[in-house]
Amino acid sequence: MTSAILISILMTLVAASTPILLAALGELVVEKAGVLNLGVEGMMLTGAVAGFAVAYSSGSTTLGLIAALAAGVATAMIFAVLTLSLTANQVATGLALTIFGIGASSLIGAGFVGRTITRLGPVFPEALAGHPLLRAVFGHDIVVYLSLALVLAVSLFLRKTRPGLVLRAVGENDASAHAIGYPVIAIRYGAIAFGGALAGLGGAYFSLALTPMWADRLTAGRGWIALALVVFAAWRPGRLLLGAYLFGAVMTLELQAKAAGITWLAPELLAMAPYLATIAVLTMMSLGRKTGRLDAPACLGKPFSAS
Amino acid sequence: MNQPREQEVPPRLALAHISKSFPGVKANEDISLSVRPGEIHALLGENGAGKSTLVKIIYGVQHADEGTISWDGETVSIPSPKAARRLGIGMVFQHFSLFDAMTVIENIALGLDEAVDREVLKARVAAILDSYSLPLDPERAVHTLSVGERQRIEIVRCLLQKPKLLIMDEPTSVLTPQEVERLFETLRQIASEGCAILYISHKLHEIKALCEAATILRGGRVVATCDPKLESTKRMAELMIGAELRQIEHKPGAGAGAVRLSVQDLSLAGEPPFGTDLEAVSFDARAGEILGIAGVAGNGQSELLTALSGERLASSPDAILLDGRPIGLHGAGQRRAAGLACVPEERNGHAAVPDFSLADNSILTARHRLPLAPLGFVARGDVLRFAQSVIQRFDVRTTGPGALARSLSGGNLQKFIMGREIGQQPAVLVVSQPTWGVDAGAAAAIRQELVDLAAKGSAVVVISQDLDELLELADRLCVLNEGRLSAPRAIASLGIDEIGLMMGGVHGAGESTGATHA
Numbered sequence: 001m002t003s004a005i006l007i008s009i010l011m012t013l014v015a016a017s018t019p020i021l022l023a024a025l026g027e028l029v030v031e032k033a034g035v036l037n038l039g040v041e042g043m044m045l046t047g048a049v050a051g052f053a054v055a056y057s058s059g060s061t062t063l064g065l066i067a068a069l070a071a072g073v074a075t076a077m078i079f080a081v082l083t084l085s086l087t088a089n090q091v092a093t094g095l096a097l098t099i100f101g102i103g104a105s106s107l108i109g110a111g112f113v114g115r116t117i118t119r120l121g122p123v124f125p126e127a128l129a130g131h132p133l134l135r136a137v138f139g140h141d142i143v144v145y146l147s148l149a150l151v152l153a154v155s156l157f158l159r160k161t162r163p164g165l166v167l168r169a170v171g172e173n174d175a176s177a178h179a180i181g182y183p184v185i186a187i188r189y190g191a192i193a194f195g196g197a198l199a200g201l202g203g204a205y206f207s208l209a210l211t212p213m214w215a216d217r218l219t220a221g222r223g224w225i226a227l228a229l230v231v232f233a234a235w236r237p238g239r240l241l242l243g244a245y246l247f248g249a250v251m252t253l254e255l256q257a258k259a260a261g262i263t264w265l266a267p268e269l270l271a272m273a274p275y276l277a278t279i280a281v282l283t284m285m286s287l288g289r290k291t292g293r294l295d296a297p298a299c300l301g302k303p304f305s306a307s
Numbered sequence: 308m309n310q311p312r313e314q315e316v317p318p319r320l321a322l323a324h325i326s327k328s329f330p331g332v333k334a335n336e337d338i339s340l341s342v343r344p345g346e347i348h349a350l351l352g353e354n355g356a357g358k359s360t361l362v363k364i365i366y367g368v369q370h371a372d373e374g375t376i377s378w379d380g381e382t383v384s385i386p387s388p389k390a391a392r393r394l395g396i397g398m399v400f401q402h403f404s405l406f407d408a409m410t411v412i413e414n415i416a417l418g419l420d421e422a423v424d425r426e427v428l429k430a431r432v433a434a435i436l437d438s439y440s441l442p443l444d445p446e447r448a449v450h451t452l453s454v455g456e457r458q459r460i461e462i463v464r465c466l467l468q469k470p471k472l473l474i475m476d477e478p479t480s481v482l483t484p485q486e487v488e489r490l491f492e493t494l495r496q497i498a499s500e501g502c503a504i505l506y507i508s509h510k511l512h513e514i515k516a517l518c519e520a521a522t523i524l525r526g527g528r529v530v531a532t533c534d535p536k537l538e539s540t541k542r543m544a545e546l547m548i549g550a551e552l553r554q555i556e557h558k559p560g561a562g563a564g565a566v567r568l569s570v571q572d573l574s575l576a577g578e579p580p581f582g583t584d585l586e587a588v589s590f591d592a593r594a595g596e597i598l599g600i601a602g603v604a605g606n607g608q609s610e611l612l613t614a615l616s617g618e619r620l621a622s623s624p625d626a627i628l629l630d631g632r633p634i635g636l637h638g639a640g641q642r643r644a645a646g647l648a649c650v651p652e653e654r655n656g657h658a659a660v661p662d663f664s665l666a667d668n669s670i671l672t673a674r675h676r677l678p679l680a681p682l683g684f685v686a687r688g689d690v691l692r693f694a695q696s697v698i699q700r701f702d703v704r705t706t707g708p709g710a711l712a713r714s715l716s717g718g719n720l721q722k723f724i725m726g727r728e729i730g731q732q733p734a735v736l737v738v739s740q741p742t743w744g745v746d747a748g749a750a751a752a753i754r755q756e757l758v759d760l761a762a763k764g765s766a767v768v769v770i771s772q773d774l775d776e777l778l779e780l781a782d783r784l785c786v787l788n789e790g791r792l793s794a795p796r797a798i799a800s801l802g803i804d805e806i807g808l809m810m811g812g813v814h815g816a817g818e819s820t821g822a823t824h825a
């Protein structure tokens with residue numbers, strides 16, 4: 001009985017963490033290339049609404065996921081054109097992108113409010129996930145497994161592959177990378193597109209898996225948590241996974257406490273917990289650092305123009 | 308011997324009527340030159356003469372407005388560095404193209420066009436480091452390396468590609484005589500294998516020793532071509548600056564004044580993780596003298612400078628005395644106010660804020676001794692006047708006090724920074740690599756100002772890897788080696804071989820016995 005409860009908590013935790021993990025992983029790659037895209041929340045929302053609209057109209061959640069990817073990339077491209085080709089300020093453009101995403105998703109989603117679709121189901125057949133313990137391993141939907149595979153892939157890409165090395169070089173010193181002959185702008189376009197795709201997918205996870213029903217501002221600020229998570233993880237995919245699941249755990253805590261009828265602890269305090277955890281971990285990390293050098297890519301947020 | 312070959316073999320590289328303009332400047336105008344296979348060709352010129360621009364055009368970083376480039380007799384276009392490397396052109400940049408947070412081996416890998424297995428690359432790098440006797444740890448992060456070590460990464464990057472034309476933009480400024488001699492041997496060997504070399508340097512005796520042809524640029528145009536082996540260095544310098552070269556006037560018998568800066572048993576842990584510990588460093592600098600501190604970068608130079616500037620404090624107030632007053636625990640601002648000025652080696656980012664204007668950069672250090680910001684409010688007019696006076700007195704080529712520090716060439720920024728400090732009439736001036744990458748005319752001007760400052764009663768401490776400079780400037784000389792400072796000796800009693808060997812001892816003594824200059 002208790003194990004069943006634990007498993008169900010675990011399932012909620014994983015589900016709550018996955019969209020943040022996806023969006024943060026995309027942003028991590030973007031920032032490693034030296035670009036700060038604060039529009040994660042906006043890209044998540046356009047992904048969420050596009051995914052829902054397509055899934056609702058076609059009846060296929062797979063098509064919905066693909067549409068979400070495309071919508072995320074399209075939104076990200078607005079940012080890329082403005083900041084890379086027109087060298088607009090990245091912070092201002094990113095904030096504007098979030099506001100744009102909120103507005104666009106409200107507009108497109110207006111006709112869908114309250115409509116429901118069939119939730120994105122587990123990948124593996126019921127037989128494999130019958131026992132509670134098996135369910136913890138095999139009971140998730142495709143996006144969860146995809147997100148875990150992507151963490152591994154991004155980690156290997158950045159550490160072990162040559163394109164990954166070049167991407168980090170572009171984020172570390174864009175002028176040098178340009179002088180050696182790497183196409184800085186093209187690489188950043190690619191990174192931003194990847195970030196948009198993952199943010200769109202993360203957003204769609206809300207509308208297709210977590211709450212298979214459209215509501216305005218469905219992502220509820222999770223894009224901002226994803227942004228914080230990248231710093232929290234010191235731009236490392238492994239730590240990002242840890243951080244995302246930690247956030248998921250703390251967010252689930254609030255729900256579980258409510259469900260268990262715990263009244264002596266104000267729910268507001270529990271809602272604060274993820275942020276307190278962030279501050280605590282960030283402080284511990286900077287205390288532990290000896291070299292005094294930040295892990296942030298040196299060119300993060302700086303505009304670049306080839307002369 | 309080369310005569311018949313010259314007729315048969317087309318030049319490796321031939322430039323015809325190359326012009327290139329930037330907004331407001333004609334960086335290159337109608338430049339033609341050719342380099343044969345196996346030739347070491349010097350490109351000479353003052354700061355801003357257009358040398359770097361020209362070689363960047365050859366390397367595909369920039370594109371000529373007019374003119375043609377031919378390679379082995381065929382007209383080519385070089386749209387990108389990658390295309391240049393495909394032709395067989397390698398380049399060591401004046402401003403390193405390095406990635407600070409990454410390791411040496413990653414930096415080298417980034418300089419290659421094709422992916423090479425890490426272990427294979429490591430072995431190839433080790434072989435090159437070994438055969439050219441370059442000490443460098445492939446696993447260290449670049450931000451922990453000295454300038455000299457960083458430069459080696461660039462050199463290794465090029466050598467890995469077995470180039471047919473090697474371009475070196477001022478490669479030797481930070482090497483010891485032994486290292487320069489070793490590099491020259493390497494370059495001669497590369498040239499003897501048929502590779503052409505285009506060599507930019509301000510050091511005329513190096514060009515005499517190494518190069519068989521020279522093209523001299525001034526104001527973006529070719530003013531002369533000559534055989535540096537036959538031409539005198541003085542004549543080449545004059546062609547280069549278009550005027551008579553100033554000789555430094557030394558006042559003999561200096562150094563007899565009172566002790567102005569006294570350092571006693573100064574010990575300091577090296578900057579983690581790879582710094583060098585300073586071990587009981589002691590010296591005196593007297594009014595009217597220039598004390599030279601020789602040594603290869605990475606032997607405690609940056610630690611010594613930060614300890615003197617006050618960026619890091621000594622363990623007791625008495626470790627550093629300025630005019631007899633203990634200042635070991637004073638911070639950088641207090642020390643400046645007391646009259647101890649320091650100029651670090653790194654111009655952009657340490658001595659100056661790259662994105663600040665020259666005027667704002669002068670407030671940063673000069674406000675302690677000059678009334679540039681009384682009561683904390685910036686006196687804009689005085690600041691502009693001070694910056695303008697430095698620009699004029701030191702002949703800084705720039706658009707004015709409003710120009711950003713990063714927009715100046717290295718040599719011009721150095722002139723400005725030196726001027727900013729000297730203009731404050733400090734009691735003691737400590738300067739690291741005062742003329743690194745600065746052309747002969749400007750270097751002579753900077754050295755003359757140092758001599759004049761000392762003559763007015765200040766003590767000047769010059770930390771440098773450039774022995775010629777120290778021999779020209781210093782009254783007394785000591786060597787910083789692995790964090791320990793040797794006892795100072797009067798310059799007259801020392802030969803360059805002797806000092807060179809003291810310095811070179813760091814990287815394995817006895818390797819080179821012929822530390823002589825040509």
Ligand SMILES: Nc1ncnc2c1ncn2[C@@H]1O[C@H](COP(=O)(O)OP(=O)(O)O)[C@@H](O)[C@H]1O
Binds near residue numbers: 329330332353360716
């Ligand atoms: N990217 C650039 N934009 C504008 N002006 C430049 C640029 N690069 C060089 N210049 C100008 O062109 C001239 C030649 O510079 P450079 O080739 O660096 O000279 P050198 O290497 O001989 O010192 C200088 O006046 C410099 O200010």
Ligand SMILES: [Mg+2]
Binds near residue numbers: 355358359401476
């Ligand atoms: Mg230059």
